[in-house]
Amino acid sequence: MSGRLLAGALLALLLALPFLPMGGTRQQYVLHVVIQIFLWSFIGQAWSLMGRFGLVSLGHGAFLGVGAYTTTLLWNFYSLTPWIGVLIAVGMAVGIAVVLGIPSFRFRVVGHYFALVTLAVGEVIRLLIIAERDWTGGSLGLTLKTAGSDWSVFAVQFADKRVFYYASLALFVAGLWVWDSVDRSMARSGLEAIGEDETAAASVGIHVTRFKLGITVLSAALTAVGGVLYAQYFSYVNPDTLSGIGVSLKIVFAVVLGGMYSLLGPLVGTALTTALSEGLRIAFGLKLLGMAETIYGLLLIIFIIFLPSGIYGSLRQVLRRRATKTAPA
Amino acid sequence: MIDPIFLVEAAINGILLGGVLALLALGLNLIFGVLDIVWIAYVDLVMLCMYAIYFLNAVYGWPIWAAGVASLGLGALLGVGVHLLIISPILTSAPINQLLATGGLLFFLQSFATFLWTTDHKTVRLSLPSYEVAGIFLPATRLIPFAISILAVIALYLFLTRTYIGTAIRAVSQDRDAMALMGANPQRVYIVTSAVGGAMAGLAGALLIIQYSVHPFFGAQFGPLTFMVCVLGGLGNMVGAFIASFIMSEIIAIGGVVISTEMGYVIAFVVFIVMMFVRPGGILARRQ
Numbered sequence: 001m002s003g004r005l006l007a008g009a010l011l012a013l014l015l016a017l018p019f020l021p022m023g024g025t026r027q028q029y030v031l032h033v034v035i036q037i038f039l040w041s042f043i044g045q046a047w048s049l050m051g052r053f054g055l056v057s058l059g060h061g062a063f064l065g066v067g068a069y070t071t072t073l074l075w076n077f078y079s080l081t082p083w084i085g086v087l088i089a090v091g092m093a094v095g096i097a098v099v100l101g102i103p104s105f106r107f108r109v110v111g112h113y114f115a116l117v118t119l120a121v122g123e124v125i126r127l128l129i130i131a132e133r134d135w136t137g138g139s140l141g142l143t144l145k146t147a148g149s150d151w152s153v154f155a156v157q158f159a160d161k162r163v164f165y166y167a168s169l170a171l172f173v174a175g176l177w178v179w180d181s182v183d184r185s186m187a188r189s190g191l192e193a194i195g196e197d198e199t200a201a202a203s204v205g206i207h208v209t210r211f212k213l214g215i216t217v218l219s220a221a222l223t224a225v226g227g228v229l230y231a232q233y234f235s236y237v238n239p240d241t242l243s244g245i246g247v248s249l250k251i252v253f254a255v256v257l258g259g260m261y262s263l264l265g266p267l268v269g270t271a272l273t274t275a276l277s278e279g280l281r282i283a284f285g286l287k288l289l290g291m292a293e294t295i296y297g298l299l300l301i302i303f304i305i306f307l308p309s310g311i312y313g314s315l316r317q318v319l320r321r322r323a324t325k326t327a328p329a
Numbered sequence: 330m331i332d333p334i335f336l337v338e339a340a341i342n343g344i345l346l347g348g349v350l351a352l353l354a355l356g357l358n359l360i361f362g363v364l365d366i367v368w369i370a371y372v373d374l375v376m377l378c379m380y381a382i383y384f385l386n387a388v389y390g391w392p393i394w395a396a397g398v399a400s401l402g403l404g405a406l407l408g409v410g411v412h413l414l415i416i417s418p419i420l421t422s423a424p425i426n427q428l429l430a431t432g433g434l435l436f437f438l439q440s441f442a443t444f445l446w447t448t449d450h451k452t453v454r455l456s457l458p459s460y461e462v463a464g465i466f467l468p469a470t471r472l473i474p475f476a477i478s479i480l481a482v483i484a485l486y487l488f489l490t491r492t493y494i495g496t497a498i499r500a501v502s503q504d505r506d507a508m509a510l511m512g513a514n515p516q517r518v519y520i521v522t523s524a525v526g527g528a529m530a531g532l533a534g535a536l537l538i539i540q541y542s543v544h545p546f547f548g549a550q551f552g553p554l555t556f557m558v559c560v561l562g563g564l565g566n567m568v569g570a571f572i573a574s575f576i577m578s579e580i581i582a583i584g585g586v587v588i589s590t591e592m593g594y595v596i597a598f599v600v601f602i603v604m605m606f607v608r609p610g611g612i613l614a615r616r617q
């Protein structure tokens with residue numbers, strides 16, 4: 001009960017954050033950082049839906065890139081509102097997930113092999129975006145056509161960061177809800193069984209391909225939505241920051257750092273990596289370019305070796321162990 | 330219509346690229362076969378060796394061959410270092426954690442290189458002649474690496490088949506538990522394997538810096554291709570990896586000329602994905 005109360009208080013605080021007196025520029029900065037944390041946590045959650053069941057994808061940049069580019073291109077060339085664009089973007093991501101998923105799961109491409117296949121898919125999307133430079137802008141990226149006003153619901157472009165703050169918060173909370181629903185569902189047991197031993201799972205009547213495909217489609221769809229929000233917020237898309245091996249690994253790292261088997265793991269990991277890179281950027285400016293990633297690459301190696309369930313995951317294990325110890329027998 | 334001479338030239342370039350790719354893939358595949366771990370950061374070790382050669386040659390004025398030998402040694406040291414510091418503590422962890430730990434190393438090396446040497450492209454300038462045979466241009470900067478690479482592949486083959494430790498390495502890659510039962514020391518085999526794999530990375534670095542400029546994202550550029558070659562050939566299967574590197578490099582070279590560079594890679598990657606479904610054990614594997 002106290003946990004629920006705490007969560008409510010925290011949510012109330014987050015809702016009030018944009019209205020706390022902080023001074024104009026500082027407020028803008030705080031909001032910018034928090035928006036990024038929510039956005040990447042949401043994407044991380046989407047990834048961990050698959051990752052926690054042993055479906056490690058190193059190609060989530062594919063879904064992210066497809067999401068962001070679909071709405072941006074549709075808006076720039078056909079002035080199609082992102083409200084409809086997002087549906088098409090999700091459709092495209094789901095399409096890729098199905099085309100990739102059905103053969104992968106039918107032919108039992110698992111473990112390393114699945115990771116490498118998804119990695120190839122992420123690279124293919126990145127290269128296709130670069131290759132189609134006539135309309136995607138190639139590796140220079142693409143700027144969202146401006147709607148011409150500071151407040152356009154139709155174009156989903158707002159000069160006020162608070163709108164994006166609430167949007168990313170809503171998305172993040174929705175992501176938590178999806179994660180939690182999966183966690184409580186029967187599908188979770190099925191997927192866990194598949195992750196442990198596919199043959200055994202199939203022998204007790206679990207439809208392996210259907211379960212895996214379902215979670216992949218869900219994960220891809222959510223990631224695409226994250227990509228759309230990214231594009232709307234930054235109003236600039238670039239194949240290297242949205243697709244390919246770099247961003248795909250970044251998503252995975254933040255989640256593993258936080259803990260991929262727990263609800264708040266992606267948030268903790270993303271908050272930590274964002275705080276680290278922002279902190280170093282403020283402290284040293286552009287002099288230490290690459291230092292933040294150097295540190296978190298190092299942290300990642302250390303974590304995998306010593307704390308494989310991540311910061312939040314390990315913390316929770318310790319707390320739980322203590323709780324069971326103090327509980328009356 | 331494309332002039333056939335361009336296609337022939339592209340095909341030859343593909344073979345020349347394939348030789349170097351084979352060297353990269355064999356080093357990675359050797360490690361994979363023995364340790365059952367994919368070193369995602371393998372090509373980033375190559376990148377470090379390329380930087381080492383650049384600094385030794387262009388800044389300190391060493392002759393290129395001496396820098397190349399130094400890079401071979403550096404590669405071997407790096408290989409052993411990676412094994413002792415990162416791989417041995419997680420040898421029994423879940424495969425995914427192993428993949429992610431070497432992925433962390435990739436991030437670390439790439440960012441640290443950015444931090445130390447910025448993102449500028451660095452080139453070793455060599456003035457080597459070009460040969461023209463029947464209207465086809467053959468630069469020595471590609472012929473020499475190809476020749477050395479093929480020699481190195483043959484040397485590796487002889488090492489694995491003719492020496493005692495080479496036989497032990499092959500034995501571990503076939504059955505690591507039985508190997509320990511036979512009284513061999515797997516730890517020693519692992520270290521030798523990592524050193525040999527690392528030395529091949531060093532050699533590949535020496536051969537690549539002649540043709541390409543080095544930058545912190547070099548690993549990200551060649552890394553995915555190298556894993557795909559390994560997987561396509563069958564992880565741990567040396568002959569398969571050798572053949573696969575030529576298949577991939579031909580697709581990239583010819584696709585690059587006929588359509589565009591990016592599309593050459595796209596086709597190669599799509600071929601890889603499809604092959605994973607059709608022949609997950611590699612091109613030489615028989616279907617069970």
